[in-house]
Amino acid sequence: MASSDSATAPAPRLRGFGAFLRSQMRNIAPFLTLIVLSAFFAIASPSFATLDNVGNILTQVSVTGIIAVGLTFVILCAEIDLSVASIANVTGIAVAYFTLQESYVNIANVPMPGWAAILLALALCALLGLVNALGLTVIGIPSFIMTLAMMQIAAGISALLVRGQIAYKVPPLISTLGSGAIGGVPWIVIVAAVMLLGGHLVLTYTRFGRYIYMVGGNREAAEFSGLNVKLILGSVMVISAVCSGIGGMLGVAHFGSAQQNEFDTYLLDSIAAVVVGGTSLFGGRGGIGNTIVGLFVLGVLNNGLDHVNIDSFLKILIRGLILLAALIINVYAQRLRERTTD
Amino acid sequence: MxxxxxxxxxxxxxxxxxxxxxxxxxxxxxxxxxxxxxxxxxxxxxxxxxxxxxxxxxxxxxxxxxxxxxxxxxxxxxxxxxxxxxxxxxxxxxxxxxxxxxxxxxxxxxxxxxxxxxxxxxxxxxxxxxxxxxxxxxxxxxxxxxxxxxxxxxxxxxxxxxxxxxxxxxxxxxxxxxxxxxxxxxxxxxxxxxxxxxxxxxxxxxxxxxxxxxxxxxxxxxxxxxxxxxxxxxxxxxxxxxGRGGDALEHSYTDDLQLAPSNGGRVVLKVDQLSLGRSLRDVSFEARSGEVLGIYGFMGCGQQELSRILFGKLRPDGGTIVVDGRARKLRSTAAARRAGVALVPESRRDMLFHQEPVYKNISISVLERISALLLKPARERAIAMRQVEQLQIRPPVVGLDLGMLSGGNQQKVALAKWLTYPPRLLVLCEPTRGMDVGAKNDVINIVRDLRAKGLAIIVLSTEPETVLSLADRILVLKRGAVVREFANEAVSKDRLLEAA
Incomplete structure (x- = not known):
């Protein structure tokens, strides 16, 4: 009786180990990728698995990591922000624009005290994020298109501020956080770690974080639950822009200069970090933990390819292929998950 | 011929x-x-x-x-x-x-x-x-x-x-x-x-x-x-x-059912001259505390639009909505919730989070009250557990993903979600559609309990049985207009169909 019942009953399925693995695929696959890549480069190159190089990798992923914090919020809501790199760039340029440059720098800059320059730069990126937010929620422009426009707008403001020139000076605080170190640990790594941790705490332990997962998981249901969906979506767009702005300011100090198109590669890198880490492009699944794994996958890959002798032009192709593989896993994991719970 | x-x-x-x-x-x-x-x-x-x-x-x-x-x-x-x-x-x-x-x-x-x-x-x-x-x-x-x-x-x-x-x-x-x-x-x-x-x-x-x-x-x-x-x-x-004599197992509502006289409860909702395009025309009615108002009509009669307007998801072209004596604009679902209105739509898929555990589905409506900034998962689970026990949701495991529950139990979760945040007015669309007899009876009993607690309840359905089994007073909606009200009189399935 019991056995024939369990065979025909459409009642809740029992979850075996296989079902557990399938539901956790989006977390397991990126972690395995990281281990395999690390093992591969450690064997292929003696200079890869050294303490110095681990420090290098951490420093290399820091700016991407700071930008990826905000982007994780956006992607968890099933939206996208294509303007992150441009906003990072314009914020970095703005903080330099408001700092007194050397006389040989041919920019009509507006010198201000360091704190004022930082606040103005932060206000600028928050404002651009607010424009994204209003376009998305009030006017109803899809985030993909809205932030595509913002990408151009921010690049345009950058161009007007520097007019093809290069600025070097930034306020001392930014300079320290971007290129200084304390006890041998670069400040930029500490800032990235603190922001990632902060993002994780917000997403996991606050009401706002819960709402983000709910809006991403089922937007219709969130609205039928009486959540202010537009406010939540708007907030994540502003958070994303501010994270990008901080990444941009520290990046400028880290690179030692502020110029047009400096951050172009960071758009793909930050989206890749979030998605490779396993956060669902359909929203509601994933988190900062995934983003950290994704950051390391990208960091190990970029760094490792420099350690093994490889055609530098081939690197670009390899990165593209890795991203494609991650996207396939992302979509596939979503389907597996839906099959187990629905 | x-x-x-x-x-x-x-x-x-x-x-x-x-x-x-x-x-x-x-x-x-x-x-x-x-x-x-x-x-x-x-x-x-x-x-x-x-x-x-x-x-x-x-x-x-x-x-x-x-x-x-x-x-x-x-x-x-x-x-x-x-x-x-x-x-x-x-x-x-x-x-x-x-x-x-x-x-x-x-x-x-x-x-x-x-x-x-x-x-x-x-x-x-x-x-x-x-x-x-x-x-x-x-x-x-x-x-x-x-x-x-x-x-x-x-x-x-x-x-x-x-x-x-x-x-x-x-x-x-x-x-x-x-x-x-x-x-x-x-x-x-x-x-x-x-x-x-x-x-x-x-x-x-x-x-x-x-x-x-x-x-x-x-x-x-x-x-x-x-x-x-x-x-x-x-x-x-x-x-x-x-069909007479009824080949169905359930009450077939072919005989007259006497609706009780008004309980004289306080008016919780007053809708006046509500209109929306071609869907609703000059709809006016009241819902009282401790009363279930049934709204019956065929598919496309404007029920769905009416329920969405009451929950702030649609904006009417004209008319006024008064909740608890205060005129409300209901610009968003968040505003409707704060005004004390709750809606359970006809599709469970639209209101529940299938990939999230049961307790998160239930607690979402009270989160604002129990946590200012930080979540209190233990408290959420306790609140959810109380609802699960009261409504006899099976299996009684609040950590289970909602998608693992049967349809009838999911419908109970949909109700439980609003019971933790007692609204003034509960709007239920097709509350028993697609449920077996046992689950239907459970839902009917839950609704009666809520009525006894003094909620104003509106049940909208295209199935006459649903309305007849729950309502104290019945409005018939036809092509967007209220064409008949049954109150304090005998009603049957024939008469409902006749009016629609």
């Missing part, structure tokens, strides 16, 4: 099952050229299933299918189309982003020798066809920009003028205004006189009686009556649809 001629379409002993449930049992059906054949029956009686078999939507069935006296089997809707059979489905199936002319000629655009579409000819012909139907629109305008009723008329026109010999219309009038219905009927009569065989399905029995030559009644997958329209009445048809 059709005696002595052979039917163009004849079906014998048609049986069709969906996963073990028989939707049609041994049905005979015949359609003659130059005849309008009306079909009536309750939801799920088998009308639409039979028509989908005729239109080639369901190629798998048992029984004999004769077209022009020859046995035929359609493998797809294409086959049916090629044989001259066309159907207008209940759900609007148009391409809103294409022009009116493209919709009229969908899949059949006039082309020149190079295979290029002849736009000018298409626009001219579409204009002429629609003109014959009394529709005056620019054939090159985007279809989606037109009102829903007009879109439906254009879809019907497309099918009627496709040259089909057999035309099936499934609930074509639900979104149409009275003059549009008149125009449709005039066209149907003309096509009939030209020799087309027409099948007309509708919940509006007056419409069926006015336009049909023959009427067939379905009940529980069987054909229970076939009669000339001139020789029957609305009452007789309703009786045949419902």
């Amino acid at each position: 059709s005696q002595g001629r052979s039917p163009i379409l004849e079906l014998n002993q048609i049986t069709k099952a969906f996963g073990g449930v028989e939707a049609l049992r041994g049905v005979d059906f015949a359609l003659y050229a130059g005849e309008i054949h009306g079909l009536v029956g309750e939801n799920g009686a088998g009308k639409s299933t039979l028509m989908k078999i005729i239109a080639g939507v369901h190629p798998e069935f048992s029984g004999r299918f004769m077209l022009d006296g020859k046995e035929t089997r359609f493998r797809s809707t294409r086959d049916a189309h090629a044989a001259g059979i066309a159907m207008v489905h209940q759900e609007l199936s148009v391409a809103p982003d294409l022009t009116v002319a493209e919709n009229v000629f969908l899949g059949n655009q006039p082309t020149n020798r190079l295979g290029l579409v002849q736009w000018r000819r298409m626009a001219r012909d579409a204009g002429e066809q629609l003109g014959r139907f009394g529709i005056d629109v620019d054939p090159m305008s985007r279809l989606g920009d037109l009102p829903i009723g007009l879109q439906q008329l254009i879809e019907i026109a497309r099918v009627l003028f496709s040259g089909a010999r057999i035309v099936i219309l499934d609930e074509p009038t639900s979104a149409l205004s009275p003059p549009e219905v008149e125009r449709l009927f005039a066209t149907l009569r003309r096509l009939r006189d030209e020799g087309t065989g027409i099948v007309f399905i509708s919940h509006f029995i007056e419409d069926i009686l006015r336009v049909s030559d023959t009427v067939t009644v379905f009940r529980n997958g069987r054909k229970v009556a076939e009669t000339a329209a001139a020789e029957t009445t609305k009452g007789a048809l309703i009786e045949a649809m419902i």
